[in-house]
Amino acid sequence: MLALSTLCAPSEWSLDRAVQSFRAFDVRAVALHREPSREEIAGLRPIARQLRIVAIFGEESVDSRAVLVVEGGPVGEDREQSLENLCRRLHALREFPVALRTPEDEANHPAPHEIEMVRSSLPNVGYWHDAERGGLEFLEVAQRWTRGASFHPLTDLDLGGIRDALPRGAPGVVSCPPGTSKAEVKEALARARGFFRA
Numbered sequence: 001m002l003a004l005s006t007l008c009a010p011s012e013w014s015l016d017r018a019v020q021s022f023r024a025f026d027v028r029a030v031a032l033h034r035e036p037s038r039e040e041i042a043g044l045r046p047i048a049r050q051l052r053i054v055a056i057f058g059e060e061s062v063d064s065r066a067v068l069v070v071e072g073g074p075v076g077e078d079r080e081q082s083l084e085n086l087c088r089r090l091h092a093l094r095e096f097p098v099a100l101r102t103p104e105d106e107a108n109h110p111a112p113h114e115i116e117m118v119r120s121s122l123p124n125v126g127y128w129h130d131a132e133r134g135g136l137e138f139l140e141v142a143q144r145w146t147r148g149a150s151f152h153p154l155t156d157l158d159l160g161g162i163r164d165a166l167p168r169g170a171p172g173v174v175s176c177p178p179g180t181s182k183a184e185v186k187e188a189l190a191r192a193r194g195f196f197r198a
Helices: 015-025 038-048 079-091 112-121 136-145 159-165 182-196
Strands: 002-005 029-032 052-056 067-070 098-101 125-130 146-151 172-174
Touching (some): 015 038, 038 052, 067 125, 067 146, 136 146, 136 159, 146 159, 172 182
Parallel strands (some): 002 029, 029 052, 052 067, 098 125, 146 172
């Protein structure tokens, strides 16, 4: 399943306006690039009945079916202790489908081996692959628990590798940087569809 990230919409747009605008791109699913405010949640709920929200990059849910894509956070002075703190935070979200996002760098959780460690204590937690942050080595370790992936199709990525690593039904989210033109978003979607329908 292909989805479009609200990150692709102009940054000055509200989340509900961004989601509604995606109907023009013929997508049936969308990912929220940030956690919505309480007011935004109220505005998004009716839209979520028409366009499925597959992922929310934050810890507040709009739709119980959406995966909460959570940042692992910085590694503390004691890496083991900061990983335990992360597990406590994730445990508090146990009512929702949750996935740990690829970290920005080595100063943040999770390292590839830590994904399996988190899973051993919290079987409800999965992994979300952010292709802009990490390579296929993360997917090789966490493929069984991958709940989705986000990527920019017009960059030099192995889209076939991402597609093949995603479990059946897990969303692939097209994520374009802010300021991307409507034509570029259409091109990115066309390229992604070429791989994901293959």
